[in-house]
Amino acid sequence: MVDSEFLEELEAILIQADVGINTTERLLSGISERLKESRQREASDEEVVLRALKDEIVAVLGPPEPLRKAEEGPTVIMVVGVNGTGKTTTVGKLGHRFRAQGADVIFGATDTFRAAAIEQLEIWGERAGARVIRHEEGHDPAAVAYDTCQAAKARGADYVILDTAGRLHTHVNLMRELEKTKRVVGREIPGAPHEILLVLDATAGQNGLSQAKTFREAVDVTGIVLTKLDGTAKGGIVLAIRDSLEIPVKLIGIGEGIDDLRDFDPIEFADAIFYDLDA
Amino acid sequence: MFENLTQRLQETFRKLRGKGKLSEADVEEALREIRIALLEADVNFKVVRDFISNVKMRAVGSEVSASLTPGQQVIKIVNSELTELMGGRESKIRYAPKPPTVIMLVGLQGSGKTTTAAKLAYLFKKQGRKPLLVAADTWRPAAIKQLLVLGEKIGVEVFSAEEGEDPVEVASKGVDRGKFLGCDTVIVDTRGRLHVDDDLMAELGSMQKVIMPQEVLLVVDAMTGQDAVNVASSFDERLELSGVILTKLDGDARGGAALSTRAVTGKPIKFVGVGEKIDALEPFHPDRMASRILGMGDILSLIEKAEAAYDKDKAVELREKLKTAEFTLEDFQDQLEQMQKMGPLDEILRMIPGMSRIKGAADLQVDEHHLRQIEAIINSMTPEERRNPEIIDGSRRRRIARGSGVRVQDVNALLRQFNQVKGLLKQFGGGGKAKRRAMRKGIIPFLQ
Structure with missing residues (x-):
């Protein structure tokens, strides 16, 4: 497992990006789940953890949504x-x-x-x-x-x-x-x-x-x-x-x-x- | 969300009861919550880290004073540490020995420089000074016009040039103009810029060299998050700021940026903007800001105020009566009098922890008129009626209404509320927590 120092670093980055402490905690516990599920517990690779965290963030943000347009008229x-x-x-x-x-x-x-x-x-x-x-x-x-x-x-x-x-x-x-x-x-x-x-x-x-x-x-x-x-x-x-x-x-x-x-x-x-x- | 936080803090502190000295475990548990509170208030991550370790050093092993619980003791230390960090006392404008005093306002886009420039000018004018505004933001569309309009509104002259002119030159001419007109204060409004924009930061540097201001004030939006440290330190490195003005404090932001900017620059916050009106600029009070950031309200001063005004004997008596639910309208009358001695009610309310964070509390206004009405109604009752409200029948109600100048419905409403409170008291019997809740409910009906 990735050392807690790296997780602390990630926490610090998220908080300093104004993500807020609640969402930060949720994101980090989310990736623990994700890593567990994918049987990557042994993945001590920081890259893997970071990838999982970014995926989690992208998932939260959802797919891009275009601006709406009226069917007719302005x-x-x-x-x-x-x-x-x-x-x-x-x-x-x-x-x-x-x-x-x-x-x-x-x-x-x-x-x-x-x-x-x-x-x-x-x-x-x-x-x-x-x-x-x-x-x-x-x-x-x-x-x-x-x-x-x-x-x-x-x-x-x-x-x-x-x-x-x-x-x-x-x-x-x-x-x-x-x-x-x-x-x-x-x-x-x-x-x-x-x-x-x-x-x-x-x-x-x-x-x-x-x-x-x-x-x-x-x-x-x-x-x-x-x-x-x-x-x-x-x-x-x-x-x-x-x-x-x-x-x-x-x-x-x-x-x-x-x-x-x-x-x-x-x-x-x-x-x-x-x-x-x-x- | 913030309300939960206060509750969580109080929960933690309830656990830390009745010990003589603060143990390391006590302090750590409390500080965990304080850390979250500060981060939620947008105090910078690193600033929080340093702050927490300072408080820890100070708190562990310190005596818990007789009148406080260990939790309150930690809050007190946190609070005084925060206040100290933010500058102890309010700080004033540095005037030039030989006028005019030149003040430069700098900051990010949208932080409120132009509005603040006008507010400052208005403040100086009210103090009997003769200010001049200089519109050196020649870039943002209509920024010059904005300052001209504001200047006209407050009757302060504005020096301006055409859009697109060199701002350094405009500022320099502006100061000359100020001297020529015999103005004692010249306020220079500059273009908003990013702290990472090298060219524009250099431009401010040259402006400073040319006009040699006594004050270079960074205007910071109170809603700013973690980035406040980067902004403040960059501006400070370039310009050696003399202070900070915090704007938009009339919102519900906890304003952690105040602490962050202070911690990284060491420069005092000199004013705060508290509204859109031209006179909504106030001196900065570190103690109030500390409480706001902490989200615990001005709880210490509330206690102080309450102790000073409250008649102890009566309080004991009241407590006894609450226990037995023998609470009468007479006691109620007493309570109202005591409360009024503490000062305007909405002021008191603002001091209650978490009050400002409750949804809708921003526009919560205590209806002092309504309160006076209630007092009048009770005063129009006979002592017997006050002690024994059950006897108040229809004709007594009409008499009371006439006597106090209200409608019968108002008398009915009061009696109904009173019965509800009494009912609650009975329900909760002697329990400490329940009693407190009931007492709170007893006050709430008079808020609108």
Whole structure:
């Protein structure tokens, strides 16, 4: 059997990747089972153990899930999250991706709270080639969402992406406001919003779980965009989120450029956690 | 999840009862739970390891003071060690002997630099200083506009250039502008950047050389996880930070990043951001932060406060009455008075371990108005009615309602709640744990 020192090293890596102590313990006991079952008890090979652990992580994360699309009419995507995770930037990148596929894209500036958030989105709209529907700062976000949906229907647009205001999930009133925006969108376009993407900062620690939970309760999050993975943070909290809340990671952000948005790849993700060990 | 943790800790500590000195086994058992608590709070893995071994050295063999259980003793040591590690006392801004004082805000993307810059400016303005904001983030779309809008809102001048201009030059011109305008404080907002981005980190270095700030403050999101140590140490190596500002503490993050950054840089946390409003910036209190990270609430001060306010004789009397379920509305009235002496109730509640972590507790507000109403209702009763609530019939209820200015339904509701509490007391008889639970339930109906 592999010595406990190696297991401790793995534990340290997982915890330092923000996987959290509960999920870390579960993963490690999971591989003990796995190794036992496969009669590899004698496998003192660290490589085998590491492989098993990575497989376990990939299994927890599940297969990659593509973004949903409306069968007909505009596909509506709501982008939500706490302050400063990169929602507006993600909206810009996402719009660019759809435009590159030849789709017609409209942004809705439903962040009417943060100073100059609307202007920020307008700049991204210009870069991505997406029209931006906006009101004045301080106006009702649901009204902006309504107008955006109307514009999308009138124009036969393919995608509507709503940039919502950052809000701490503990602020109940702000979460209600988000619910309202969602309701309005659902009334205007049947089946919408088709995706509600929670933007999560890869540097987030265990609080990420609390964020995911509260946002899911409020608006039924359908996927996660894990941003800022180009730093040294690993974003391991998504494992706990997937494990306990079953929300899949769909996209990752890896830079400030408009192209720096990728589909999530569980295998790459698992490898990245142990990058320092391999090196 | 956090609630379970507190319960687990308390479970462990219950086992460690009634011994004179802390044995190694006691301490180890307790520290196992503390370690989990700290990791759950996002304190860095290595920082936790060092911390635990320090506490262990200090705790083993130490005397358990008479008023505490061994478990509480360990908490006390952990708590004081945590507080000490985070800097003992709050730390202030270093002002330049010859104005203007220049403050540079640096950090990762989305940590809250621009918002914090405006909050700081507002704070200085309120203190009678004359601040200038400098928009040196010429990269992020609309970052300049954001600062201009905020500056206008708080009536503080903002120096800005065009998007895309050289940030070092903007910062330098900004400081000159500040001197020209006779400002005594210049706050420079910089572009968010990754600590591993060599070019951008070098850019901050040159900016620092040019504007020679008294303060270089790293803005850190309180929700940051394990990576906080890498971020803080990289920024500190490059810039020799003078301190840290912790943002978004109004969420439910336990904020272990505070301890991590402090441990790896040795630099004090000077302010904390506690909301989206422009005045939501507060001085940092290491003791409060320690309790928050530990997730045990401000339990020591709760005990202190309670001891100071509570009339001991009455407490004994009450305990006796609870045992025999002879709890009357008169006792209830006493209890309310005692509680009010301890201060605003929601403040007291926040000190209860785990309270902040209970689902929905963030928006839990004690309705002091409701409490006063209850007091008024009881005050409108005759002494006999208080001692013997069964005699309160329909006409007495109407009289009480008129006397206290409430609706009859409110009187009914109070009597119903009171009976429920009494029922619970009877049910639980004399058992210590059950009695405590019942007492808690006696308070809960008045929370909304």
